[in-house]
Structure formats: structure tokens, C-alpha cells
Amino acid sequence: MPEVILRNLPFLLDCLRVTVALALISAAGGTALGLVVAIVRYLRVPVLGVVFRVYIELVRGTPLLVVLFICYFAVPSLLGYRATAFGAACLGFVLFIGAYIAEDIRAGLASVPQGIIDAGLATGLGPNQVLRLIVLPQGLRRVIPVLFSQYVRLFKFTSVASVIGVREMTGGAMLINAREFAPITILIAIAATYLVICSTISLGGRLLYKRLAVKS
Amino acid sequence: MSAMIEVVDVSKSFGPNKVLRNCTLSVNKGDVVVICGPSGSGKSTLIKCINGLVPHDEGEIRIEEQLVGGRASDWPKLRAKIGMVFQHFELYPHMNVLANVSLAQIHVLHRSRAEADERSRRLLERVGLAAKADAMPANLSGGEQQRVAIARALALDPAAILFDEPTSSLDPEMISEVLDVIVELAGDGMTMIVVTHEMGFARRVADRVVFMDKGEILEEAPSERFFTAPATPRAQEFLSKLLSH
Numbered sequence: 001m002p003e004v005i006l007r008n009l010p011f012l013l014d015c016l017r018v019t020v021a022l023a024l025i026s027a028a029g030g031t032a033l034g035l036v037v038a039i040v041r042y043l044r045v046p047v048l049g050v051v052f053r054v055y056i057e058l059v060r061g062t063p064l065l066v067v068l069f070i071c072y073f074a075v076p077s078l079l080g081y082r083a084t085a086f087g088a089a090c091l092g093f094v095l096f097i098g099a100y101i102a103e104d105i106r107a108g109l110a111s112v113p114q115g116i117i118d119a120g121l122a123t124g125l126g127p128n129q130v131l132r133l134i135v136l137p138q139g140l141r142r143v144i145p146v147l148f149s150q151y152v153r154l155f156k157f158t159s160v161a162s163v164i165g166v167r168e169m170t171g172g173a174m175l176i177n178a179r180e181f182a183p184i185t186i187l188i189a190i191a192a193t194y195l196v197i198c199s200t201i202s203l204g205g206r207l208l209y210k211r212l213a214v215k216s
Numbered sequence: 217m218s219a220m221i222e223v224v225d226v227s228k229s230f231g232p233n234k235v236l237r238n239c240t241l242s243v244n245k246g247d248v249v250v251i252c253g254p255s256g257s258g259k260s261t262l263i264k265c266i267n268g269l270v271p272h273d274e275g276e277i278r279i280e281e282q283l284v285g286g287r288a289s290d291w292p293k294l295r296a297k298i299g300m301v302f303q304h305f306e307l308y309p310h311m312n313v314l315a316n317v318s319l320a321q322i323h324v325l326h327r328s329r330a331e332a333d334e335r336s337r338r339l340l341e342r343v344g345l346a347a348k349a350d351a352m353p354a355n356l357s358g359g360e361q362q363r364v365a366i367a368r369a370l371a372l373d374p375a376a377i378l379f380d381e382p383t384s385s386l387d388p389e390m391i392s393e394v395l396d397v398i399v400e401l402a403g404d405g406m407t408m409i410v411v412t413h414e415m416g417f418a419r420r421v422a423d424r425v426v427f428m429d430k431g432e433i434l435e436e437a438p439s440e441r442f443f444t445a446p447a448t449p450r451a452q453e454f455l456s457k458l459l460s461h
Binding site: 115116126133138215 | 264267269291292293294295296298299300302304306307308309310319320323324352354355365368369372
């Protein structure tokens with residue numbers, strides 16, 4: 001390993017830890033939010049369905065960086081609290097990725113054929129039971145691949161958090177570069193790290209899908 | 217004694233299309249009624265109205281005196297009383313065969329899993345699939361899937377079963393394995409309404425045949441009379457076309 005990396009390894013690993021924490025929290029929160037939004041939209045719940053639709057449209061029409069700025073500067077000043085950069089980044093990523101995940105999950109739920117839903121209803125299962133026992137397990141299995149590609153996107157997005165001052169891997173690397181001026185080595189090192197982790201996420205998704213996919 | 221299933225003057229439209237026109241039908245306990253007629257005549261819609269999968273617009277449907285539709289309908293109770301078997305089987309693809317048959321027993325009838333599985337295994341044995349309990353639906357043939365679907369319907373101890381073209385999407389060599397199960401059920405006295413194009417089966421098993429065209433019940437007759445001397449010209453034409461090839 002190049003000397004400049006070795007010398008800064010503890011610091012870089014700390015930054016990597018922040019990146020991973022950011023990604024994990026955002027993935028979990030975004031998936032939870034996406035699931036709720038997807039179910040509300042799938043069931044066409046009045047009012048709330050429209051509210052979530054507007055949310056999705058807003059997020060899809062807003063650059064990620066702007067979402068982060070909103071969460072770091074605008075939301076705290078509106079609601080009157082002091083935001084940490086890390087907290088604001090988590091909020092921004094959850095809101096951002098949640099909108100995309102919601103649409104993916106909704107498509108998965110909608111892809112469960114009406115005939116199978118009717119079969120469940122015909123045995124006396126109520127609509128909520130059909131959703132919980134039949135539609136969700138099937139629909140979610142179908143979206144595993146897209147879900148994991150969202151996680152890969154999200155993992156790379158975390159680098160944007162450096163702009164609002166989160167000391168994650170990209171931001172940390174740039175700090176080191178400012179001191180050491182070894183851009184090629186440093187950038188190759190972090191790019192390789194992103195690549196390895198993203199490939200691992202993809203692989204995990206493929207393995208999970210292979211295990212759980214439903215043939216029909 | 218009043219009929220087990222009573223359909224009185226039922227009409228249904230999908231948008232501007234009137235798919236059922238004043239249909240009246242009454243099915244007693246133990247009756248085997250076959251509904252036939254050309255495609256698009258409303259046969260499937262009629263039986264889906266009976267268990268409320270398709271809400272009817274006008275008229276009245278009663279199952280053992282209980283009104284179907286309306287706000288007060290206790291759907292789980294009503295539907296558990298009436299089993300249904302679909303053209304495309306509609307097994308839950310993410311569960312194995314045993315779980316497919318046990319699901320509603322556990323969540324509708326509140327049987328314990330052990331009790332439900334025990335009952336499911338007996339039913340699977342009855343339809344000749346005891347060995348497939350742990351298989352996934354995708355690994356079964358169409359005929360096997362349909363027999364699982366029949367076991368799933370039977371698992372709730374229904375008072376009657378509705379069959380919606382149960383053999384229409386099967387390869388020819390699998391039709392008889394499914395029909396045999398249905399014939400056996402009929403022999404055991406199960407009340408059933410069967411939408412089918414299998415006229416040989418209808419003749420053998422049905423007590424009565426209902427002939428529908430364009431959303432109307434044109435004719436209802438004991439099966440022997442329907443096949444030997446259909447009353448309406450439309451039914452005569454339908455039968456001659458079916459039998460001529």
C-alpha cells in the first residue's frame with residue numbers, strides 16, 4: 001500500500017466508518033419510509049396518498065445536493081433546532097432515497113396479479129391479511145434487485161455529504177490531499193474502496209434474490 | 217327449506233357494458249350445477265358475484281340466508297363457506313403446497329398450524345398429492361396445481377365450491393386428473409357450481425345445466441334434457457358447434 005495511504009490509514013478508516021454509518025442509517029430509514037409510502041400509495045389511501053405523491057414528485061425534481069442543503073439549513077431554521085451535519089445528511093438521504101424506493105416497492109406490489117389476490121379473498125382473508133400474507137411477501141421479493149441497486153446508488157451518494165461538512169470518506173480524502181497533495185493515489189484508493197463495497201452490496205442482493213425469488 | 221345459494225334478479229355492468237342481466241338461479245344443498253355458454257356470456261362474472269369478488273349492481277344474492285354484499289357482510293365468514301377454484305389456479309407462488317392449503321385455515325378459521333397442516337395433508341392425500349406437500353407451486357404441473365387449489369378450497373370445509381373453468385388452462389392430458397377429483401367430490405355430495413366447456417363432464421356429473429349468453433340465463437334444465445333436447449335455438453346452436461368437432 002502506498003505510504004501516503006498507510007500514514008493516514010487510521011483517519012481514512014474513521015471516515016469510512018462514517019460513510020458506512022451514513023449509508024446504513026439512510027438505507028434502513030429510506031426503506032422503512034419507502035415501504036410506508038408504497039403501501040399507502042398502493043392502497044390509494046385518500047389524502048395521504050396524494051401527500052406522498054407530491055413528496056415523490058418534489059424529491060424526483062430536486063437535486064440531491066439541494067435536498068441536503070434544505071435539510072441542513074432550511075429545515076432546522078424553520079423548526080428551530082440545531083442540526084448536525086451528520087444528522088442533516090441522514091435526513092436528506094432518507095427523504096431522497098425513500099422516494100425512489102417507494103416507487104420501486106409500489107411497482108412490485110402492483111405486479112402481484114389480481115387473480116392471486118382474488119384467490120386470497122375467496123378463502124375469506126381480509127384485505128389487510130391479503131396484503132400482509134400474500135402481496136407484500138411476493139411484491140418485496142420481486143423488488144430485491146432494484147432495491148439493492150438503490151442501496152448501491154445511496155452508498156455512492158454519501159460522498160455528497162462532504163459538501164455540508166460531514167467527514168466521510170470523500171471529504172476526508174480531500175482533507176488529506178490538501179495536506180499531502182497526492183491526488184492520484186488518494187483518489188484511486190477511495191474509488192477502489194467504493195467499488196469493492198458497491199460490488200459487495202450488489203453481490204449480496206443477487207444472493208438474496210436467488211434464495212428468495214419466486215418462480216411463477 | 218330454502219336454497220343454499222339464491223341468486224335473484226342480479227345485474228352487473230362494467231361501465232357501459234351490461235355483463236349480467238337479471239340472472240336468477242337457485243342451488244340446493246348437494247346440487248351440481250354446470251354453467252355453460254360462449255365466451256363473454258357472463259358465466260365467470262356470475263359466480264364471482266356469488267362470493268362477492270365482483271360486487272353486483274342490482275338484485276340479491278344469499279348464501280344460506282345470509283345476504284352477499286351490502287355493508288354488513290361478514291366477508292371472511294361468507295367466503296370461507298364458499299370455496300373457489302380458478303382457471304389459472306392462483307396458488308401463492310412464495311409458499312409451498314402445504315402452506316398454500318393451510319394459510320386460510322390458520323388466518324380465517326384460526327386453527328393452530330399443527331391442526332391446519334394435519335388437515336392439509338389429509339386433503340392433499342385425497343387429491344393424490346401427499347408426496348408434494350413440500351414442493352413449490354412452480355415445480356408442479358398444471359393438473360397438480362389445480363388439485364392443490366381444490367385442496368385449498370376444501371380446507372375451509374365449505375358448504376359449496378365454485379369452479380371457474382377449472383380445466384380451461386390445462387394441457388389435454390391433465391384435464392382428466394382434475395375432473396376425476398371434481399367428480400369424486402360431486403359423488404360425496406358436495407354442492408357445486410361449475411363453469412366449464414367440458415360437456416362430457418357436464419353430462420356425467422351435473423344435475424342441472426344453466427346456459428348463458430350475453431349476460432342472460434337463457435335456459436336452465438336437468439342435464440339430460442339440456443343435452444338431448446335444448447329448448448332455446450341459441451343453446452341448440454351452441455351445442456351443435458361444440459359437438460361437431
